Amino acid sequence: MARERPTLDTVAAVAGVSRMTVSNAYNRPDQLSSATRVRVLEVASRLGYSGPDPTAASLRLRRTGTVGVVLTERLPYAFTDPGLVTILHGITTELSDAGNALLLVPAGGAGSESLVRHAMVDALILCSLAADDPAVAAAVERQVPLVTVGKPRLPRVPAVGVDNATAAASVARYLLDLGHQRFAVLTTVTGKRRTSSRTLFHERVDGFRDTLVEAGTAPSDVEVLTAADNSRPSGRKDVIELLSRTRTRRPSALFAVTDILALGVLDAATDAGLTVPRDLSVAGFDDIDAAAASRPPLTTVAHDLFGQGRAAARLALRQIAGESVRAPRIVAELMERASTARAPRSSRPGGAG
């Protein structure tokens, strides 16, 4: 004799009070006598009533207490990127402090668009999405408060992120100052489906290359390599050929668009019997935790991913609260570590330093 799920009404009827009184017993203890409250809760537990239904409450209240995060590509890949994990960490910290929960919404998958449309959220944070990702359009149509992190830039939507081109340019200038003359850039394809849209990786590559070329480097002295994906093994595999060349035929400095790739390069250098930075200077981007711990510690661009996550979440919460917001400036800083050094003399004209 399985009775059906109890509701506020069921409990109210049995306890001999109104539905509203039961609701108050849970949500506003000060609105009823404690005697009544105790009795109501006792009846509720006897009936197996587990408290007001969150979905129904949300419908009535018109808020969910949840912020959605839409992530690049299929959601699973998010967790293989320590940079994204750090951003999530920041978002979570801020939301958690405000008593909000975090809904992870996959983008780029089969029903990604529909998931964005059906997500029960008060706001959406778009993380590193291609401008033409259908999930972006779906998010905009939802008419909920939006924030973007990294990409894309949307009109009237606050964006959190560094100026990738400028930051990459600073890496280029730094390597030039160290006397390097031949360079490689290691990037990665940015998604299986569309490569047309310009991503932050493109900005990094271009910012780096343009600066070098403007400073007089021959375009042919800036080799661009593309790894299969943004992972350490891919980074390792993709530079094997480069590192197997004789010293005079290979670049003396390499810039990888992510630390993950840069770490793969360090692995490859070890494999090839090269010493970093003596034989090759390596610089990365993001300053993930592993960058400072690698051997040698990785020179990279730090841009406070955690802080960007926090900022994005704060912008979302402010918009939910109806406040007007303005995106904060995020500062990128070159972290000079031991994976970069002056270029070997032989490759510099003039010899004397």
Add this chain to the structure above:
Amino acid sequence: MARERPTLDTVAAVAGVSRMTVSNAYNRPDQLSSATRVRVLEVASRLGYSGPDPTAASLRLRRTGTVGVVLTERLPYAFTDPGLVTILHGITTELSDAGNALLLVPAGGAGSESLVRHAMVDALILCSLAADDPAVAAAVERQVPLVTVGKPRLPRVPAVGVDNATAAASVARYLLDLGHQRFAVLTTVTGKRRTSSRTLFHERVDGFRDTLVEAGTAPSDVEVLTAADNSRPSGRKDVIELLSRTRTRRPSALFAVTDILALGVLDAATDAGLTVPRDLSVAGFDDIDAAAASRPPLTTVAHDLFGQGRAAARLALRQIAGESVRAPRIVAELMERASTARAPRSSRPGGAG
């Protein structure tokens, strides 16, 4: 002249059809003529209607398409633990394939209990929670399908996880076989609030120690160290004293209850000028990515965290679908790498191997 938010009704009235037809235009295109559908959608977009409200739909349908994950302590810490991130990765992969979203629910914080109670989810996955965490009670009371990962074990709730004691015992036997006689175990406090409850870390420590003692090791030859938290710097800091002793006065093998801590020990060994494994054998637990990449590569216990995440999610989805489930057996496997070696002869009686 801001007209209020349009609803199905608004659109229906303007388009001259019934509310249900508008709903069908979005959710069941085969239920109406395409001419009507086009007209309805056109009116909707003109009115700025952004599609059916997900919360209202969920209430009516009685399902949210969302699975909640309740994490140890304050949610933010979850992202500092690569093991947990890997589990999340697995959960996400499975959910994403099934078109479900993932709601992260913080436990252990101020309103954690209330967040669990208010989460709009079809099922909850409890990850490594203390049995007496109020979030656990709240989850049980919710009467939604539950799955636990690691801890706690609850009656009638499928649990995914390894047998920590047995796995730790295998580490102990392995080190005994290598001829070690003096040991250290590095563990960590498991939460700021309650230390009374028995966690998986306790199981690992006890499984390790009990095996050694049963094999004839004197209890005084198994030192237990407790790090401030589960982080690499803490692991490093906490063994400084140990490693600064003379060879005859320090253990020759150390077992850390997590890889993170073990990596910290490797750092400390480097600081102290010791060579691993010549001067000290180090073993960890979890087999996180960084374990294979460390110098030297870390001997550890692999237990397919990704797979456990997937399994947990699958169990949740099956329960939502009304199927009966049984928890799978998870196999833990000792990964022998280069951070462990035979004990130095001087510390073994009898000399000959």
Add this chain to the structure above:
DNA sequence: TTGATGGCCTGGATCGATACAGAAGACACG
């Protein structure tokens, strides 16, 4: 005794959608 105050509780309206049964019209068939 009267009117004001405040604590406790009630009932109807509402949030925005979907399910389901069935009506209306078009068309084919015997």
Add this chain to the structure above:
DNA sequence: CGTGTCTTCTGTATCGATCCAGGCCATCAA
């Protein structure tokens, strides 16, 4: 021409809560 089937669309009931205006009763000052 009646009947049956198919497609397309409608209307009512329902999901489970919360808001809001107001009712009842006891206490208290005048």
